[in-house]
Amino acid sequence: xxxxxxxxxxxxxxxxxxxxxxxxxxxxxxxxxxxxxxxxxxxxxxxxxxxxxxxxxxxxxxxxxxxxxxxxxxxxxxxxxxxxxxxxxxxxxxxxxxxxxxxxxxxxxxxxxxxxxxxxxxxxxxxxxxxxxxxxxxxxxxxxxxxxxxxxxxxxxxxxxxxxxxxxxxxxxxxxxxxxxxxxxxxxxxxxxxxxxxxxxxxxxxxxxxxxxxxxxxxxxxxxx
Numbered sequence: 001x002x003x004x005x006x007x008x009x010x011x012x013x014x015x016x017x018x019x020x021x022x023x024x025x026x027x028x029x030x031x032x033x034x035x036x037x038x039x040x041x042x043x044x045x046x047x048x049x050x051x052x053x054x055x056x057x058x059x060x061x062x063x064x065x066x067x068x069x070x071x072x073x074x075x076x077x078x079x080x081x082x083x084x085x086x087x088x089x090x091x092x093x094x095x096x097x098x099x100x101x102x103x104x105x106x107x108x109x110x111x112x113x114x115x116x117x118x119x120x121x122x123x124x125x126x127x128x129x130x131x132x133x134x135x136x137x138x139x140x141x142x143x144x145x146x147x148x149x150x151x152x153x154x155x156x157x158x159x160x161x162x163x164x165x166x167x168x169x170x171x172x173x174x175x176x177x178x179x180x181x182x183x184x185x186x187x188x189x190x191x192x193x194x195x196x197x198x199x200x201x202x203x204x205x206x207x208x209x210x211x212x213x214x215x216x217x218x219x220x221x222x223x224x225x
Contacts, residue, residue: 003061003090004119004139005041006178007225008201009191009218011208012045012065012093019209024050025057027214032060034218040225041201042218045093048079055088063121064092069105069112081112091119093203095133097144107136121203123182127165134173141170142203144182160197167198186217188224195225 011031013019019027028044035042043061046054051062068078084092094109095101101109106122113120120138124130130141143166167179178201181194186207194202202221211217 003041004043006200007195007222008041008043008178008180009221010043010045010063010121010142010180010201010203012096012203012205013047013050013209014065014098014205015047016206016209020047021050025053027209028054028058028060030215030218032058034215034222035060038219038222040222043090048084048087051084051087051089061090062088063119064089066096066099067092067094067109067112069101069108081109081116085116085118089118091121091139093142094120094122094138096123097125103132106133110136110138121180123203124166127162127169130166130179131169131173134170134177137174138177140178140180140201141166142180142182144203160193163194163197163199186211186221188220188222191221192224
């Protein structure tokens with residue numbers, strides 16, 4: 001099974017204590033169990049400090065939360081692609097709403113990931129931005145209206161026109177780009193609604209990370225596919 005075969009669940013660990021350090025490893029193991037039991041691809045997006053340990057102790061695919069458009073050298077505090085690749089990433093998020101980038105940097109990061117045989121998942125906030133980013137030919141575009149992120153109100157049910165419109169416009173530019181749905185996704189109904197609207201997976205965070213049992217929440221998420 002390809003690491004990024006759709007339908008797919010990408011879990012952004014962000015910087016919650018519940019998804020950091022030893023908790024990050026436990027969460028990655030929950031993703032692995034849920035993926036094995038459901039047959040659905042699930043991907044971890046941990047902080048850079050937790051990538052190597054998760055790579056070493058699980059089989060789960062890993063994406064970085066962010067890479068900087070830099071070359072090796074004097075860039076203190078930045079995330080260098082070459083180091084993240086050596087740590088074990090299979091790809092990276094780009095332009096998350098909490099880590100916005102310029103169009104030029106987005107384009108260059110997509111190219112760098114492609115040149116390194118790594119997957120690019122570009123976050124966008126609306127239909128028009130998604131269509132523009134599609135011209136850069138990333139592997140995935142994840143549309144997330146920022147006002148819904150972390151609210152528990154899913155975009156697939158609150159703003160279905162955003163998902164449908166993004167799928168339509170992106171596929172017009174490049175039919176090979178996979179469209180994901182983010183913001184407020186946490187339940188099986190949310191994910192089913194996203195797939196029914198044409199999305200090929202979800203990008204989510206707090207709805208799983210802060211749940212009482214992440215493994216159970218993940219299995220519920222894919223229970224209606």
